[in-house]
Amino acid sequence: MARPGFVLEVDDRTPPLVVPDGVGFRLERFPLDTRVVYPAESLPAVPDVAEAINSALDAPLDSPPLTERLRPGMKLTIAFDDISTPIPRMHRPDIRGRIIEAVLRRAAAIGVDDVSLIAARGLNRRMTEPELQHVLGERVFRSFFADGRLTSHDAEDPDQLTTVGSTEAGDVSVNAAAAQADLLVFVHLADWSGNGVRAVAAGLGSSATISQLAAQPEHGDQRSAAEEIDARVAAACPIFQIEAVLDNSAFAPPLEFLGKREWEWNLKDQAAWLAVHRGMAVISGKARRRILGTAQAGYAPLQIVAGAPDAVARSSEAKVSAQRVVEVNGQADVAIMGVPQTTRYSVDSITNPVLAAWSALGATFNAHRGRPVVRAGGALIVYHPMPADFSPLHHPSYVDFFAEVLPATTDPVQIQEKFEAKFATDPWYTHLYRASYAFHGVHPFHLWYEMAAAREHCGDIIWVGAHRPTVDRLGFRAASTLADALEIVSSSVGRSPSISYLHNSAQLVADVR
Numbered sequence: 001m002a003r004p005g006f007v008l009e010v011d012d013r014t015p016p017l018v019v020p021d022g023v024g025f026r027l028e029r030f031p032l033d034t035r036v037v038y039p040a041e042s043l044p045a046v047p048d049v050a051e052a053i054n055s056a057l058d059a060p061l062d063s064p065p066l067t068e069r070l071r072p073g074m075k076l077t078i079a080f081d082d083i084s085t086p087i088p089r090m091h092r093p094d095i096r097g098r099i100i101e102a103v104l105r106r107a108a109a110i111g112v113d114d115v116s117l118i119a120a121r122g123l124n125r126r127m128t129e130p131e132l133q134h135v136l137g138e139r140v141f142r143s144f145f146a147d148g149r150l151t152s153h154d155a156e157d158p159d160q161l162t163t164v165g166s167t168e169a170g171d172v173s174v175n176a177a178a179a180q181a182d183l184l185v186f187v188h189l190a191d192w193s194g195n196g197v198r199a200v201a202a203g204l205g206s207s208a209t210i211s212q213l214a215a216q217p218e219h220g221d222q223r224s225a226a227e228e229i230d231a232r233v234a235a236a237c238p239i240f241q242i243e244a245v246l247d248n249s250a251f252a253p254p255l256e257f258l259g260k261r262e263w264e265w266n267l268k269d270q271a272a273w274l275a276v277h278r279g280m281a282v283i284s285g286k287a288r289r290r291i292l293g294t295a296q297a298g299y300a301p302l303q304i305v306a307g308a309p310d311a312v313a314r315s316s317e318a319k320v321s322a323q324r325v326v327e328v329n330g331q332a333d334v335a336i337m338g339v340p341q342t343t344r345y346s347v348d349s350i351t352n353p354v355l356a357a358w359s360a361l362g363a364t365f366n367a368h369r370g371r372p373v374v375r376a377g378g379a380l381i382v383y384h385p386m387p388a389d390f391s392p393l394h395h396p397s398y399v400d401f402f403a404e405v406l407p408a409t410t411d412p413v414q415i416q417e418k419f420e421a422k423f424a425t426d427p428w429y430t431h432l433y434r435a436s437y438a439f440h441g442v443h444p445f446h447l448w449y450e451m452a453a454a455r456e457h458c459g460d461i462i463w464v465g466a467h468r469p470t471v472d473r474l475g476f477r478a479a480s481t482l483a484d485a486l487e488i489v490s491s492s493v494g495r496s497p498s499i500s501y502l503h504n505s506a507q508l509v510a511d512v513r
Contacts (some may be wrong), residue, residue, distance in 0.1 A: 006261070007328060008036040015262045017503065018273075020338035021383045021465065022351065023288040024280045025258070027273075028383075028482060034499040035332065037373070038261055039507035042247035043323050045300035049095070052304045053102045056242060060307030061315060066103065069183055069240060072111035077181035078103060079153075079204055082121040083131050084344040085189050086246055087506065088297045095244045095301050096187050097137035103185055103242075104140065116177055117144050119152040120186070120203025122210055123433070123440035124345065125394050126152045131348075151177075155207040155440065156430050165232030167225050169215065172232040173206035179236050186309075190243040190320055192367055192509055196313030197230040200239060205229075207424065207440060214446040215416075234309065241309040245319040246299040248507045255295060259504065289341060289350065324509045328373060331512055333497035334489065335374035336482075337364050337505050339384040345439065345447070349394045353470045354402060354444050356384045361461070362450035364505045371512040372457060373500050379460040379489035381482065386466035388473075393437055397429050401444040402473065410475035412452045420445050460489045 008014070016027035017036060030036070046052040057066040070076070080096050083089065100117070107115055117136070119127050132150065133141040144150035153175050154160050162179040165172045178184045178200070188199045202210055213226050251259040254276065257269035265273070280288050303319045305312050343351055343359045351359070360382045365372060374380055390399045405419050420442055423429060429441030455461070461476045462485040471478040479485035486497070502508065 006038040006040075007326070008038065008261075010034040010036060013263075017262055017501070018258060019383050020340040022339065022356070022385045023285050023341050025277070025338075026383070030336075030482070030501060031486070031499060034336075034501055035328070036501045036503050037326055037328055037508065037510065038503050039248055039326060040323060042249050042300070043302050045247055045302060046304065049098060049301060049304075050102075052301065053099055056304045056306040057102060057106065060240070061305060061311035062308035063240060063306070063311075066185075066240060066306070067106055067110065070107055070110045070112050071182075073114070074112055074182040075114045075180065076107055076112050076183055076185065077116050077118060077177045078185045078187065079118040079120040079175075079178060079200070080135065080187040081189050081199075081203065082119050082124055082127055083135065083347050084124055085191065086250075086297065086299060087342055087344055087347070088250060088252075088295045089134065089347070090246070090299045091252065091296045092134060093137055094135045095246070095299075095304075096135050096189070097140060099187050099242055099244065099304070100136060100140055103187075115149065117150045118175060118177060118204070119150075120200070121153050122203045122205065123155055123207060123443050123446070125433075125437045125439050128348075128437070153204050154434055155205065155210060156434055161206050162236075164236035167212060167228045167232075169212045169225055170208055171206075172201075172209050172212075172229050174201070174209070174233055174237065175204040178204050182238065183240055184237045185240045185242065188241065188243045190245045190313075190316035192320055192324065195243060195316050196241065196309040197234045197239065198226065198313075200237065200241075200309070201229050201233045205233075207442065211420075211424065211442060211446070214449055239309050240306065241312040242304070242306040243312050243316045244301045245303045245316055245323065247302050248323060249299050250297045250504070250507055252296055252298045295342075321509070324507060325369065325511050326508050327511045327513060328500065329513055330498075331371060331375040332373060332378065332500035333375060333493040334379045334381060334486070334499045335372070336381045336499060336501040337383070339382060340506070345443070346391075346394075350389050350391045352390045352395055352398050352402070353386045353388060353474060354398050354447065355395075356386055357474055357476075358447040358451060360384070361454035362447060364502060365454040365457075366450065367505070367508070368510040368512060372454075373502065373510045373512060374458060376457055377459040377492065379462065379493050379497070380454065380458045381462045381464060381479075381485045381489070383464045384466060386463055386470045386478075388467065388470045394439060395444075396432055396438050397423055397426075397441040398439070398444045401448075406473050406475075410455075412449050415445065415448060459492045462488055
């Protein structure tokens with residue numbers, strides 16, 4: 001039986017603990033009484049994936065069965081998440097590919113011939129052919145790619161977009177193939193946020209529509225604007241949503257020991273750690289990135305549910321909570337976390353310093369129920385080397401965001417007012433997004449806005465082992481060791497602060513009581 005999330009208090013018997021540290025891991029000894037928040041072990045997976053998919057399609061929530069929504073001669077559009085989830089990528093066969101195959105079988109049996117597939121990438125980079133094949137499987141990929149029925153969403157192509165309404169901030173536009181279809185089947189991997197219609201809008205919206213979802217709250221009621229967009233998209237698109245919730249099996253051989261609690265490591269686990277640690281120490285950073293970036297995980301689905309987007313979202317969010325939420329007793333003076341090599345936006349690429357900052361201050365810090373793990377005015381200590389390395393192929397606008405925007409200001413409101421429009425309309429960024437493999441020009445802006453809550457909440461943000469000029473540019477401070485970091489923040493949190501370390505933070509959501 002799976003064990004729930006666990007909070008360990010460090011004592012004299014506690015071994016050194018694993019901390020993700022960019023292109024590698026380190027073992028770190030934490031001060032006595034540090035609370036170590038471990039994610040839950042994986043809940044039981046569905047016993048038969050094919051049966052679970054069929055059951056979801058045949059007995060959906062608040063919707064007729066899929067077969068009753070299909071008819072000969074109709075236009076069917078199937079959209080699916082891109083490679084930004086899950087991280088690490090899923091071992092083949094990817095659950096999305098299996099779901100899509102089941103949908104296609106039903107469509108073929110009924111005589112639906114007008115079928116197209118869309119990678120719902122939003123403002124993310126285009127997927128390569130091998131990446132598409134990994135998600136869809138070889139058979140579906142070959143059937144649809146050769147004749148142009150498999151495409152990537154283009155948030156900047158006016159010929160691909162249809163306006164479906166408006167908000168006070170502007171028009172709401174989505175992919176025309178989705179809006180004009182008789183049925184849009186949207187296949188989504190559910191996570192802590194962004195399920196239901198919100199996932200459709202973020203994956204298939206125009207750049208202006210997605211920017212409305214990411215707008216700063218100071219410029220209006222962000223929640224109301226997002227709900228308006230959801231309503232416009234739901235009214236315009238007949239959506240049959242299919243969502244899968246995955247378990248916490250994020251580490252596959254030879255790294256499966258990283259998913260265990262350190263005091264439970266056996267001799268084989270200890271030997272594996274030594275081999276990985278020594279091997280990583282003697283190879284180049286580029287080679288380490290390649291090895292860690294190609295890692296795949298043995299995820300299994302906990303639940304597959306289909307039907308009306310809102311009902312599906314509620315069911316998915318309940319299951320995600322059951323798998324990921326860990327109860328933590330009280331806020332800490334200091335929260336500690338590590339940033340791994342690969343983030344959602346650096347698959348097969350480089351985790352540049354803006355992405356590393358977002359991984360900690362955006363994704364991890366905001367993964368909580370109501371209250372962050374660290375108290376207001378407390379300190380955040382993060383592990384990552386933070387070299388000023390960028391991928392010119394994938395992140396060209398990040399290079400200029402780092403070089404031009406951050407030296408002028410790190411304030412998100414000023415950044416939005418002074419710089420966002422320029423990056424949003426820059427023809428070179430737009431060309432690279434559409435024709436190459438670059439993230440959209442405004443992508444770093446949206447991630448920077450997601451960090452605003454952490455920056456406002458925390459009195460100090462310290463990066464351990466980080467490149468100091470890079471950290472300074474981002475508006476943070478650097479320390480050589482954990483002890484140095486705790487010394488730096490002692491003026492605000494005292495000499496004996498309460499500390500919480502979020503272990504394998506991508507697999508947990510904190511419920512701070």
